[in-house]
Amino acid sequence: MTDRSPTELTVAVQAKLPQPAESLRLRLLAHTGQHVTVAAEAVLINGRTTFRIDKRLLRPGITHLTIFSGSRPVAERLYFRRPALAQTLAVRSSASAQAFGQRNLVRLQVGTSQPAALSLAVYRLDSLSVNTPADISSYLLLAADLKGFIEDASYYFRDSSAVASQAADNLMLTQGWRRFRWEDVLTGQPLTASYPPELNGYVLQGRVRQAAGTPAAEVPAYLSLPGRSFWFSSSVSHSDGLVQFEMPQTYGLRKLVLQTNPTLDSTTRVELLSPFTVGGGAAVPGLPPLIASWAAVLTERHLQAQVQQAFPVPSRYQPVPLDTVAFYGQATEHYRLDDYTRFPALEDVMREYVPGVLVRKRKDGFHFLITDRLRHLIIKEDPLTLLDGMPLFDLNQLMAFDPLKIKTLDVVDSRYFIGQQVYNGLVSYRTYKGDLAGYPLNPHALLEEYEALQVPREFYAPRYDTEAQQHSRLPDLRNLLYWNPNVNLLAEKPQTLDFYASDQAGRYLVVAQGLTPTGQLGSTSYTIEVKPTL
Secondary structure (H helix, E strand, O other), X not given: OEOOOOOEXXXXXXXXXOOOOOEEEEEEEEEEOOEXXXXXXXXXXXXXXXXXXXXXXXXXXXXXXXXXXXXXXXXXXXXXXXXXXXXXXXEEEEEOXXXXXXXXXXXXXXXXXXXXXXXXEEEEOOOOOOOOOOOHHHHHHOHHHOOOOOOOOOHHHHOOOHHHHHHHHHHHHOOOOOOOOHHHHOOOOOOOOOOOOOOOOEEEEEEEEOOOOOEOOOOEEEEEEOXXXXXXXXEEXXXXXXXXXXXOOOEOEEEEEEEEOOOOOOOOEEEEOOOOOOOOOOOOOOOOOOOHHHXXXXXXXXXXXXXXXXXXXXXXXXOOOOOOOOOOOOOOEEEEHHHOOOOOOHHHHHHHHOOOEEEEEEOOEEEEEEEEOOOOEEEOOOOEEEEOOEEOOOHHHHHOOOHHHEEEEEEEOOOEEEOOEEEOOEXXXXXXXXXXXXXXXXXXXXXXXXXXXXXXXXXXXXXXXXXXXXXXXXXXXXXXXXXXXXXEEEEOEOEEEEEEOOOOOEEEEEEEEEEOOOOOEEEEEEXXXXXXXX
């Protein structure tokens, strides 16, 4: 492959043909990201042929050039094209001054040539930071499409000399077959996704196993997040024992209960699968020795972390969506037990106050029968019974529970469908605090303090508007003065961003980078200085 012409890329092909064949038709496919840019044909004569590609057809970034013989891929090369100036987003930013005093107001102005969404950060430079950090263009157009770590990927964008172009071509030569496993593509079968799409919320996965450790198929599993606003879901295990649950609008640290029905099979157990991707190779045992020149900077950063722990700043969390209505919606019957005479036994409560649920006692203990008033019939199988969203399978144990700990009771008097499961009505109890109130848990259940989606937190930066705040004795050792991941700009309409410097004197790097709706990338960076107040 030669790249000597400013407008044309030449791909030379040389191969050994089986005798007595003298010619063979080859096809070239060029694709960048998800876009096919060039498709061409050529005849291999005496083992040689050439493809000529108009560079103007290629998108910025890495293009995959694959040669096919029939439907079989036989060779592949990568080609990197630096984006032209007209294909980049012009980001302009400036500070109101070059230097600022400690705790002084810093004012930045940022604008773009097109409508764009930007992120902007201002952080202190030291020996652990770099003056030329990786930007959005070098990551999305180069580093993200290559294996391994690319040292100073932005170099291939900054330097347009022949030396840099040769270095980029050499970098492309280190990469082999990259984007697809062509033998899988050519089978015509759809590729299996490594991770399920999260269309309606966070997806949690587990595996049901038998006592011997082998996967258990066709076993119902139940997920509960107890609380005042609880979540319940059920799933049936696949042939490999896999179960998965959707958890929409689930944030923060929650108590998680994952179980099967012990009355059907007490030997099965459910394990929780890690939500993190696997890979990256084996961990290197031990820690490498630290560079001696980093000692002072690491000590300084350690002191900053200690100060932030000793003088914590207010945590400002953004409100998260919270649905106070249970998953079953509006219940057919709702009871607030404090509105009635309280009985010492739950059996008396159910018999006296809840006509929609009939209590029956048989040889094996208590059972609930739901009265379906709309169809004028009695559902004779036990309904789904919940306590703070956790399913209960032993009604004898429930009847021994103290009813004074129960605040409300909901009843759904018809069959209810959740996924593949059909339930014969629903009875849902809620305690006062939504914490199960000491109810004895299933010993075979998996209990976990599980952190779902993190609650969005606003970036906090103190203000020094008044003289009292300026002379406050509380230390301010921030080395990240400002961070905003969502600066939305209109074309040629700059915005002004204000924040305050900290007590940390030194040079600070301002980095602004963004993306337009059409995919154009751009960034800019410069330094400001915070000087000690005399």
